[in-house]
Amino acid sequence: MSSTIIELNAPQTQAFDFQPSSELQIKPTPTLNTLVQQLAGFDSLTSALEYAAKGVTGYNFYDARGNLRSVLPYSVLRENARDLARRFMNFDLPRGSRVAIIADTSPEFVELFFACRYAGLVPFAMPIPVNLGSRKIYVQQLKGMLESSEASIALSNLDYIEFLNEASKETISLKWSGTPGDLKQLPVRDVDLEYNHADETAYLQFTSGSTRSPRGVVITERALMCNLQGIVRNGLEITPQDRSASWLPFYHDMGLVGLVLAPMVTQISVDYLATRDFAIRPLQWLRLISRNRCTVAFSQPFGLKLCSMRVRESDLKELDLSCWRAAGIGAEMIRPETLRAFAEKFATAGFSESAFLPCYGLAESTLAVTFSRIGEGCKSIQIDSKTLIDKKMAVRLQADGRKQSEFVNCGQPLPGHTVKIISDDGQQLPELMVGSVLVQGDSVMLGYFNNPEETNKALKSGNWLDTGDIGFLFNGDLYVTGRRTDVIIVNGRNIRAQDIEELAEQQPEVRSREASAFGVTDEEGSTTIVLVIECRLTSVVERQTLITRLQQLVYMAFGVNCIVELVPPHTLPRTSSGKLSRFAAKQGYIQRMGLGEQLSLAESGDR
């Protein structure tokens, strides 16, 4: 029956027609598999790959011009990963030793990741440098991760090896570092690869680029398998006709778990575009979806915004996005306007609003916590803004002249998981009351690697994970209204306020505990970082120099602009224990600037 269907579904070698100069006739892996689909339910990553390797599907990598560069069927991935695993055996490392890999969007990264699991080692992905002038801070970031994880091995491809070598100097735990090519020079040890147990750590996921206190989330095979099963069966309802396209970085949980591991445990094919290539030409991602008839593709709201902003009207007619049935949206606060703008723009290209699939999750719970119902699009409710702020209560009051805030329905927890909302004093709150969002279930992390202090802050008694987000439940569905003030999200990047304050405090003019950082969000939903410093300098020139230097440092570390305000000593509000209160600092700033009216209320759940 299926030869015509395979023809019709055959993905294109090129995502668009231009430049057929490459003589290499490589073909992407097909959408339809020769193997009966098994939707997760494996006991470990390697056993999932052993199964997927029996089919013909796999990963495909495209370049900035939309040409297919390399193809990695699951069968080849298995071979290569097992080969590399036997080369890792030369180091005679104890099982569970950590292996750091700089994760660009490449077949090599995926092979190394799985090689680690076959060898009983624990891989983790390190970011690539993305900001102008960021060398120094990037190297410090790498160093922080290598030290915090006590990594034994570190790998990077040639593009980044220089940064890695610089970071590896004086890292005591490190026994070896090099490129995948260097690793392939080592002999293949003739040993049996051992079976992985459910309680073993599958990988670490670093959640912050902090230089001083990076936190590596510890995820076991059990947690991973549990989360993947929920994602593919309940969240996405994956079928044999599905195919994914992704530009999400492999060093983010959504990119790695959602768009590398989830497709593999369902044996479907994926088309990858490097994050940088997407960011510069977002149209390429849509072209991949259109030409290869992809059905599942995720993005942060910021990625959709880039598409709406940068894709030209004249490009729309070549796109047919009607195949896209699951447009997953997550990883940051979702604003309905962003989705509406995208749907409006791409409706003529066949995009259906009902494809929007808002979800909520975090690396500390592997990836996903809640999913809205597939095929129903983005649902939201209007809440009376004043009651939300004054009473921390979500009231659907419709009265003339009263301001409304709109919040997106992120749906219900995956099976086996529970979400509850608690007040500041730890009491569980009823529906429609706003408080901290907590999650319990098998996907929750073991903790942060070697960091009991941070672990105790995140994991409450009964293994309830405090997500750091604020929200409420309504009919069992989760609505996120904001984040607590310790994390600022700008253009899709999570930035810890503490990291910015630490940068400031490293300046000779700034004393410790005299800097406060927070985000201010305007009506359009764009967030700006504000850094308020208590400053004793009187010279105008010196003050300006400090401001410029701080802005430059923040840019180099985080790739964002910020506002620096210098205030007299004792201006910043402190708690009774002498700690700075970011929430109060922000209120003070808003008052000084007279911003009160203009600010969005999305953060009104802050405390």
Added chain:
Amino acid sequence: MTDSKYDEIMQLLCDRLSSLTNTHIEITPETNLISQLSIDSIKLLNLIMEVEDAFDISIPINALADVQTVRELVDLIYKIKTTAK
């Protein structure tokens, strides 16, 4: 190392930067992209796209980690352009 191609790149880049950043300060080779022009991530992406299209090159992301001034960016483009052929 000043040759006509180098000057051409410098000229184009200064023009693009002044329209992109909408600034009244004069753009020179020593102008700092971060502290003086406040090139944020979106503007940077636009700039890279225009430069790549104008010179038919691909700028590797790792190279940007060492770029802070206009001159450093021109040096990088010049190097890629002249070694690519």
